[in-house]
Amino acid sequence: MANFKKRFTADAYAEGILQGDRIMLSRAITLVESALREDALLSEQVLEKVMHATGKSLRIGITGVPGVGKSTFIEAFGTYLTGLGKKLAVLAIDPSSQRSQGSILGDKTRMEELSHNPAAYIRPSATGSSLGGVTTKTRESMLLCEAAGFDIIFIETVGVGQSETAVHGMVDFFLLLMLAGAGDELQGIKKGIMEMADAIVINKADGDNIQLASNAKIAYENALHLFPPSDSGWYPKVLTASALKNEGLTHLWELILNFEKHMKARGQFEKNRNEQNLKWMKETIRHQLEKLFYDADAVKRVLAAKETEVIERKVPANVAARQLLDLFF
Numbered sequence: 001m002a003n004f005k006k007r008f009t010a011d012a013y014a015e016g017i018l019q020g021d022r023i024m025l026s027r028a029i030t031l032v033e034s035a036l037r038e039d040a041l042l043s044e045q046v047l048e049k050v051m052h053a054t055g056k057s058l059r060i061g062i063t064g065v066p067g068v069g070k071s072t073f074i075e076a077f078g079t080y081l082t083g084l085g086k087k088l089a090v091l092a093i094d095p096s097s098q099r100s101q102g103s104i105l106g107d108k109t110r111m112e113e114l115s116h117n118p119a120a121y122i123r124p125s126a127t128g129s130s131l132g133g134v135t136t137k138t139r140e141s142m143l144l145c146e147a148a149g150f151d152i153i154f155i156e157t158v159g160v161g162q163s164e165t166a167v168h169g170m171v172d173f174f175l176l177l178m179l180a181g182a183g184d185e186l187q188g189i190k191k192g193i194m195e196m197a198d199a200i201v202i203n204k205a206d207g208d209n210i211q212l213a214s215n216a217k218i219a220y221e222n223a224l225h226l227f228p229p230s231d232s233g234w235y236p237k238v239l240t241a242s243a244l245k246n247e248g249l250t251h252l253w254e255l256i257l258n259f260e261k262h263m264k265a266r267g268q269f270e271k272n273r274n275e276q277n278l279k280w281m282k283e284t285i286r287h288q289l290e291k292l293f294y295d296a297d298a299v300k301r302v303l304a305a306k307e308t309e310v311i312e313r314k315v316p317a318n319v320a321a322r323q324l325l326d327l328f329f
């Protein structure tokens, strides 16, 4: 919920963002997250004004079930990257969480070190009512962060729902964090999510867990071999790491750079982004049309009655839909 009163002009937001002003960036993201119609128009203007400065960062999606060590990992890897001179922004998507009013990063103890790091910017997720709304806002926030000069964007999501597909649709590199466990190595994470991963990191490869982690690495490598190869010619890799002990981070960064090189050499990097953008446009159109439809008085007046007719099987659902659409048009 946007709890701010003051609005600035689109130029003021844009200038602030382009100068790397964090406060203005935060205000602009709050604007983007606002549910008010006027704010949506203003934020579109801001986005248009900074568009020329977007697209230069590396966008990395990070997912994994709760407890896998995402925040510890983001803290460790984020600190590693800022140590290399990178500027990092961390955004999150978690429409389902009840914690801290829907924010998985709202908890103050998470990413304590990174949140004090001047080269890092952490932004909790929007509390959206629908996944579509949240992910749209995250895309926009990502572009604003790029315009503010961040080299790397992390988009974190909890590996339990459909938000993975949404995140996969807005990043260049998709990383899945997993744990080595006794028994079924693939337990808890859907096959579809594994299929989207460009790399799997088996976290908590430390102490007594080291052997288990190497076993898991082999199991996942075998599992990934069963998936059909992707068009990009990139074969997903499996690594072990310890976020707690800062191990495996250099390896992972090298892997990500190799991935980037591989994708760019084949023109696949740009192709992916182009496809993502076109899909975003189409999704927006679909979203807006649907909203117009349900907001229309002609539809509102008869919708409940039509639903009852469908439930009572007086009218086939497709016929009811056609009748409602006719009313709308």
Ligand code: GDP
Pocket: 064, 065, 066, 067, 068, 069, 070, 071, 072, 073, 203, 204, 205, 206, 241, 242, 243, 244, 245
């Ligand atoms: P999240 O829910 O995925 O964000 O997971 P957290 O980062 O909150 O971590 C969950 C728990 O696992 C915490 O107690 C962490 O200290 C612990 N943890 C995270 N990474 C590691 C690791 O690499 N090794 C070990 N041994 N514990 C870890």
